[in-house]
Each structure stands twice: as structure tokens, then as C-alpha cells.
Amino acid sequence: MYKTLLVPLDGSATAQLALDEALVLARLSGASVQLLHIVDAMEHITGFEPPAVHIGDIRPRFLQAGQQILEQAAALLQAQGVAVHTTLLESRGERVSELIAAQATRLGADLIVLGTHGRRGVDRLLIGSDAEQLARIAPVPVLLVRERRAA
Numbered sequence: 488m489y490k491t492l493l494v495p496l497d498g499s500a501t502a503q504l505a506l507d508e509a510l511v512l513a514r515l516s517g518a519s520v521q522l523l524h525i526v527d528a529m530e531h532i533t534g535f536e537p538p539a540v541h542i543g544d545i546r547p548r549f550l551q552a553g554q555q556i557l558e559q560a561a562a563l564l565q566a567q568g569v570a571v572h573t574t575l576l577e578s579r580g581e582r583v584s585e586l587i588a589a590q591a592t593r594l595g596a597d598l599i600v601l602g603t604h605g606r607r608g609v610d611r612l613l614i615g616s617d618a619e620q621l622a623r624i625a626p627v628p629v630l631l632v633r634e635r636r637a638a
Contacts, residue, residue: 488515488516488518489512489513489516489518489597489598490516490517490519490595490597491518491519491520491521491594491595491596491598492513492518492519492520492521492596492597492598492599492600493520493523493587493590493591493594493596493598493599493600493627494506494509494520494521494522494560494599494600494601495523495524495525495583495587495599495601496522496523496524496556496557496560497525497556497602498552498556499602499604500634501602501604501632501633501634502602503602504602504632504633504634505600505601505602505630505632506522506560506563506564506600506602508632509564510563510564510567510569512600512630513564513569514567514568518569518597519569519570519571519572520564520569520570520571520572521571521572521573521574521590521594522557522560522561522564522571522572522573522574523573523576523587523590524553524554524556524557524573524574524575524576525553525576525577525578525583525586525587526546526549526550526553526575526576526577526578527577527578527583550575553575554575557573557574557575558573560573561573574590576590582617582620583617584617584618584620584621585620585624587599587617587621587625588621588624588625588626591625591627592626596627597627597628598627598628598629598630599625599627599628599629599630600629600630600632601618601621601629601630601631601632602631602632602633603616603618603631603632603633604618604633618631
């Protein structure tokens with residue numbers, strides 16, 4: 488079945504749902520889990536901070552926060568007996584979806600398990616959808632996990 492699951496995490500509730508789903512799949516199949524967090528500096532640059540402040544103060548905080556996300560998720564999986572590895576990447580202008588797809592290839596992942604907000608309409612047009620883009624370009628199947636909506 489699956490040997491390696493890639494789970495990108497961003498600290499959101501939907502990422503936690505994806506992690507929960509990956510835990511179930513890993514326990515059923517005996518797969519290891521590769522956790523991935525991508526720091527995208529462009530999401531956090533206002534243009535008002537001097538470069539020295541960004542490099543010396545802001546960037547290290549985002550890297551530290553990303554590492555904490557990975558460590559907490561890894562601890563949860565390890566406590567359940569799942570083999571887990573973590574990777575922290577920084578985007579240098581690439582789309583997050585492209586970095587995830589490249590990481591799936593590099594790691595030999597069998598499946599990407601990704602949380603999605605399931606945005607529709609104007610929100611999707613304005614914000615875009617890394618999940619939708621990833622589903623198009625991924626070298627392996629992508630399992631999209633989102634919150635259940637009330638009926």
C-alpha cells in the first residue's frame with residue numbers, strides 16, 4: 488500500500504485534520520510520515536521593515552515557529568509508534584504547491600495528505616488555491632482533507 492506519506496503543515500486547523508488522517512493511514516499501512524513546513528517570507532513582508540530587521544529578527548521567528556509546528560506534529564506521531572521525519576523549507580519565490588510537489592519527488596512519497604480550506608467563489612479567486620494547484624502538478628496522488636460542513 489503506502490510506504491511514505493508526505494504531510495505539509497502550516498499550523499492551521501485543516502492541516503491538523505490532514506495530520507490526523509495521515510496518522511490513520513500510516514498505522515493501517517505501516518508507512519512512515521514525512522512532515523513538511525514551508526516558510527514563505529513573501530506572506531509576511533510588509534515592505535515597511537528594513538532588510539536588516541527582516542533578516543535579523545522576523546525571519547528567525549518564522550523559522551522557529553515552523554520548527555515548533557514540525558516538532559509538535561512529530562511528537563504526536565511518534566507517540567503512536569509511527570516513524571516520522573521532518574523538513575523545514577524556505578520559499579525563495581516559488582509557489583508552495585511547486586515546493587511540495589518537488590519534495591514529494593525527492594522523498595519518494597507515495598501519497599500527499601494535505602489540509603484544505605475548501606474555499607469557493609470570490610475567496611478562491613482572490614486568495615488562490617495551493618491545494619488545487621498541487622492536485623494538478625503532484626507526481627503522486629493527493630488526498631485533500633477539509634473540515635466537515637454542517638448540513
